[in-house]
Amino acid sequence: MSQGARLEILGPFQVTCGGRRIAVSTGAQRLLAFLALHREGTHRRAAAEQLWPDCTGCRAAANLRSALCRGRRLGSAPAIDTADRSLALTPSLSVDFHEAWDSAHRLVSGLAPVVDGERLVAVLSQVLLPGWDDEWLLLERERWDQLRLYALEALAQRFQTEGRHLSALQTALAAISIDPLRETAHRIAVEVHLAEGNVACAVKRYLEYRRLLQLELKVAPSPLLTRLVRDLPRT
Template sequence: MRMASAGCTVVSVLCDGARLELLRPFEFTYAGSSVSLPMGAQRLLAYLALQKDGAHRCAVAEQLWPDCSPFRAAANLRSALCQGRRMGSVTVIDSVGQRLLLSPSIQVDLYDVWDSARQIISGLNSVPDNWDRLAGDLSKELLPGWTEEWLFLERERWSQTRVYALESLAQQLQVAGHYLPAVQAALTAIAVDPIRETAHRIVIEVHLAEGNVASAIKRYQDYRSFLQQELGVGPSPQMAELVRDMMPT
């Protein structure tokens, strides 16, 4: 492990056993222990974790401290960099010219889940044995409780990815005849985006496959009422077709 030099110079280091948690309240652990960091350092690490190709110092300062003057924002960035390196006396940020990057040696929970989500969406893998753990990870919000503007787009990207992954997982489980897990994955997707129709259709299809006609009709009626109340529209013709011949006259 290479130690940081004196002052606030940021150097590349290997930080074995370091992990950054973003799919829960922010936490940085090093050598198995949680490290207490000032908010400025937390925001810096989280921002760089979400910018996998790194970012220019000026852009980082502007994004993290948008209400400050350029001079003040730059000073805040220098302070966060100094605070961030006090993790076992090493830094976890690489500096390449004017660009800052999170060290590739840092494990980030979001990366692991995102990779699994992409594999599920692409259909490259069969249904994973740990589908329930994956569904639980996909249900988690990115940095809950944080209100920074730079997070809005990142949260939207994460929400879209996890909804598609949960729907793909539910469809794969349904095709494999694993009906209860399929419904659970679909309901997790609905909790993330209750307006989106795909997961509701999967639940209806599973109910019909099991012969639970009444449950399928109730799901359809509940969703139809929800859409009418929220948006003043009805379900798609494809969804209505699923229960058309079973609806009470």
């Protein structure tokens, strides 16, 4: 582990410095997480208004000053830059979300080789700050979910192309757990089963997905997915 400070917001909030966990007040946690999701920085007023939307302007500004006082340094390491009226995390503070976001983008672009794909699946399976219900977090969580869905699907397709059927199937299932109604990962799972010769598993996956769509949305799977099982040889 690096001896510098590290902020983790994929999964439960955590800050470590020199490998040791640091206790951080609730207000400072919110501020650090907010700044982690605004990598280019943000104006003080915007941060105060979004973090404390139910407070008056004066009260929100006071809350921000308190959070800033408690979160500006993590142990002996600086954590927040306060240039002019802007706030941003210091470049020396490593953030797991930034690493995961960049990895997911490279994966979706298809421009970078995949290194340690199984570890990447575990990272992309992480929920952004589970249990937090702050309004400012809702859109950011949706953006993360959409990016990691595309990344997991791209990774599952790579595994499938390489003939790594178990990895492809597990990655597709990780994507399905994020959005069970989305078809792409179900189609990959069906294709993997067929590539392995597991016709019954492929048909079962298709039928389960069809039932789910009918129950939730009253629609049917796409013709592309349906053809995969419709055109199977019959005895």
